[in-house]
Amino acid sequence: GSGEGAALPPRAPTAGQPDWVTAFVQSKEQRDMVDRLKEEQIRRKKREDRLEKIRHNVHLKYTAKRKRCEEDEAKRLLQLSKEALLQGAGEGALDQLDHNEEELILAEYESDDEKKVLSGLEEDDDDLEEEHVTKIYYCSRTHSQLSQFVHEVQKSPFGKDTRLVALGSRQNLCVNEEVRRLSALQLINDRCMEMQKNKHEKKSNEENEEKKRRVRRTVCPFYSYEQMQFLRDEVLVEVRDIEQLVSLGRETKACPYYGSRFAIPAAQLVVLPYQMLLHEPTRNAAGIKLKDQVVIIDEAHNLIDTITCIHSAEVSGSQLCCAHSQLSQYMERYRKRLKAKNLMYIKQILYLLEQFVAMLGGNVNQNPACQAVSQTGTVLKSINDFLFQSQTDNINLFKLFGFVERYGGPASAVKTNKENQKLAGLQNFLLTLQQGSDKEGDPPVGAEHDQLRTASPLMQIEGFLSALTNANQDGRVILNRQGTVGQSSLKFLLLNPAVHFAKVVEECRAVIIAGGTMQPVADFREQLLCCAGVDPARIVEFSCGHVIPPENILPIILCSGPSNQQLEFTYQTRDLPQMMDETGRILCNLCNVIPGGVVCFFPSYEYEKQVYGHWENSGLLSRLAAKKKIFQEPKKANQVEQVLVEYAKCIQRCSQTGGQMTGALLLSVVGGKMSEGINFSDDLGRCVIMVGMPYPNIRSPELQEKMTWLDKTMPRAAGQAPSKVLIENLCMKAVNQSIGRAIRHQKDFASVLLLDHRYARPAIFNKLPQWIRERTQVKSAFGSAFAENSRF
Numbered sequence: 001g002s003g004e005g006a007a008l009p010p011r012a013p014t015a016g017q018p019d020w021v022t023a024f025v026q027s028k029e030q031r032d033m034v035d036r037l038k039e040e041q042i043r044r045k046k047r048e049d050r051l052e053k054i055r056h057n058v059h060l061k062y063t064a065k066r067k068r069c070e071e072d073e074a075k076r077l078l079q080l081s082k083e084a085l086l087q088g089a090g091e092g093a094l095d096q097l098d099h100n101e102e103e104l105i106l107a108e109y110e111s112d113d114e115k116k117v118l119s120g121l122e123e124d125d126d127d128l129e130e131e132h133v134t135k136i137y138y139c140s141r142t143h144s145q146l147s148q149f150v151h152e153v154q155k156s157p158f159g160k161d162t163r164l165v166a167l168g169s170r171q172n173l174c175v176n177e178e179v180r181r182l183s184a185l186q187l188i189n190d191r192c193m194e195m196q197k198n199k200h201e202k203k204s205n206e207e208n209e210e211k212k213r214r215v216r217r218t219v220c221p222f223y224s225y226e227q228m229q230f231l232r233d234e235v236l237v238e239v240r241d242i243e244q245l246v247s248l249g250r251e252t253k254a255c256p257y258y259g260s261r262f263a264i265p266a267a268q269l270v271v272l273p274y275q276m277l278l279h280e281p282t283r284n285a286a287g288i289k290l291k292d293q294v295v296i297i298d299e300a301h302n303l304i305d306t307i308t309c310i311h312s313a314e315v316s317g318s319q320l321c322c323a324h325s326q327l328s329q330y331m332e333r334y335r336k337r338l339k340a341k342n343l344m345y346i347k348q349i350l351y352l353l354e355q356f357v358a359m360l361g362g363n364v365n366q367n368p369a370c371q372a373v374s375q376t377g378t379v380l381k382s383i384n385d386f387l388f389q390s391q392t393d394n395i396n397l398f399k400l401f402g403f404v405e406r407y408g409g410p411a412s413a414v415k416t417n418k419e420n421q422k423l424a425g426l427q428n429f430l431l432t433l434q435q436g437s438d439k440e441g442d443p444p445v446g447a448e449h450d451q452l453r454t455a456s457p458l459m460q461i462e463g464f465l466s467a468l469t470n471a472n473q474d475g476r477v478i479l480n481r482q483g484t485v486g487q488s489s490l491k492f493l494l495l496n497p498a499v500h501f502a503k504v505v506e507e508c509r510a511v512i513i514a515g516g517t518m519q520p521v522a523d524f525r526e527q528l529l530c531c532a533g534v535d536p537a538r539i540v541e542f543s544c545g546h547v548i549p550p551e552n553i554l555p556i557i558l559c560s561g562p563s564n565q566q567l568e569f570t571y572q573t574r575d576l577p578q579m580m581d582e583t584g585r586i587l588c589n590l591c592n593v594i595p596g597g598v599v600c601f602f603p604s605y606e607y608e609k610q611v612y613g614h615w616e617n618s619g620l621l622s623r624l625a626a627k628k629k630i631f632q633e634p635k636k637a638n639q640v641e642q643v644l645v646e647y648a649k650c651i652q653r654c655s656q657t658g659g660q661m662t663g664a665l666l667l668s669v670v671g672g673k674m675s676e677g678i679n680f681s682d683d684l685g686r687c688v689i690m691v692g693m694p695y696p697n698i699r700s701p702e703l704q705e706k707m708t709w710l711d712k713t714m715p716r717a718a719g720q721a722p723s724k725v726l727i728e729n730l731c732m733k734a735v736n737q738s739i740g741r742a743i744r745h746q747k748d749f750a751s752v753l754l755l756d757h758r759y760a761r762p763a764i765f766n767k768l769p770q771w772i773r774e775r776t777q778v779k780s781a782f783g784s785a786f787a788e789n790s791r792f
Helices: 019-087 089-094 112-118 143-155 185-200 206-214 225-237 242-252 256-262 274-278 280-286 300-310 317-337 340-359 383-389 397-407 426-437 458-467 498-507 522-530 577-593 605-618 620-627 637-657 701-713 722-739
Strands: 136-140 164-166 269-273 294-297 313-316 377-382 475-482 484-494 510-513 553-558 596-602 628-632 663-669 687-691 750-755 777-779
Touching (some): 136 143, 136 274, 143 242, 143 269, 225 242, 269 274, 274 294, 300 484, 300 522, 300 722, 317 458, 340 484, 377 701, 383 475, 475 701, 498 522, 522 722, 577 596, 577 687, 577 750, 596 637, 605 620, 605 663, 637 663
Parallel strands (some): 136 269, 136 294, 164 269, 553 777, 687 750
Antiparallel strands (some): 313 484, 377 475, 475 484
């Protein structure tokens, strides 16, 4: 510890004890201290020697791997030459493959189990891995939230002594300008992987040298093992956020994406997006080990939805038909060049695709354009029922998924120097087949059609096959038949997110699920933790108040409007003209007395549009516009920033100039772009209004299946069915996130209005955040709502 080198204070001699005894005791303690320091130095030296050995061994491993790749490539080309000689020149153009087509022939695929049996020559990877020190993994939702956390660490007293590494996607960390220009995450990933492949493909014989002169392969200059090791050491010396890490990568000519991963074992604090930690294959690929570590998941209010989304998958009928067409043409062209095992896997995939299309009501062999579906509608099936009815239950999905994962990854969609992209790999070949099958006259999709090719549909199918390997009771397959097979889809819905969160809980020393607005917390405890096998005695809940003083927030549940119309925005009553008129009157009154910005949340885009149109016809909209300029939340994400900028400018202009206009009114939607992650601090949000209760659509087949699953697997809570609790919790989580947009710092203040008498019901009221619930006033009449606090 830090106190090991401190000097020991002299002991005072006790009565009757000679001075030489005291001196002897002190000298012994000093000798012990010196011995401990020597032992610590020896341990450090051993650790440094071990780390150096590990780095040396890893370097040797990379070198040996490249050498094996060269030898395997030489053997493969020699085998191809022998086969060509044996088959003779009578086979025609099939055997005389273009140099670009040689790489389209797949190497023989072996599953992980087969590799363990057949290959006893693999190195013991555990011996080559650096030992992980005890660390904290701090996860949050967005890149900006992680950067904010890193800046707080830098300002803290521990900033200089903490070994911190920030992880991110290639989109955030790539320093190769050629790759960064692609913008889209998937295209960046594809190009990066292709460049790595090119770096490890060194040609040794004359034939390959000729190919190298004809086909120029681009390698990434930043993917250098030595430079990335240097960057790793620099990262561990000083706390850096992602932007600073990128700057360091440019200075050192090293890849921050891979260099930061090298720093994980020795780091004390790892900062990363929680999608990276929650998805096991991504976690393993990044080198994240959770054994006996501490995990903090911040902004975790939507943790259950995130896990469900990550492990669900959907594939459209058009993607199934397209993939079948591509693979069929590939198999016919290269049948004689393919290994028997690879040919078997391709035939199995083709059979799967045929059966999946048949489940949607089509036949790929009769009509590649995907004919009309005879029966439309949505059908839900268990995994076993789906596999049995599609007659694919006898296929080993684990091995097949591994094959598709290796050879069916996304294509490199790059066009450089305004020249035509050279074919590189199986995926680009499949894409050319798809392009060749496009009908003449079809318009290009988007302005970037000439610059980018879309990824092969095999990528989506890979995700769907992976999802089908879940346990039968943990998910459902949704068959959505609409019009034609091309418009239809197959979707896997994960019902039990705990099955994937269980591995995190089992391995970690402690897991902290945190957030500014976590209410209601029952979902986390029951659906996520208890179902993951956590002992309820180990679950500790902690909630604290807000930093603002009680007088800085005025939450009001309003039961009726200015004309004494009871406020109840159910599906049956919210469309009534008198209900929309009453909502308009409330906003008119509020806009007359509240300065700055007012944010009003509606349950859906459709209802917001309906109310806006009604106000337009009734004249209420012009009355509102006389006091505040009205803005509407756009549906397109790329327009949100512009609306927010104009909204802020209008409020600032009104506060500076005064006059009749007192600010702006922003009409938003619960669950939309502005209900989460947006800061309406200070004058941007002096009042937040919630119109009605945003219950989810219970007619949704997915939600109904989730409700049914909960009623079967979860115990009743306080006499309520788990499905009813789910609906209420989904509603209140959305409400709590929306109303939390207003109070953003210690000196901020705002009013919060909940327009619906149902909020006053105890079951609903108790699901508000504690710091809001303690200060909430229930007002049966509109006139008394603001009388007690003139500040608002």
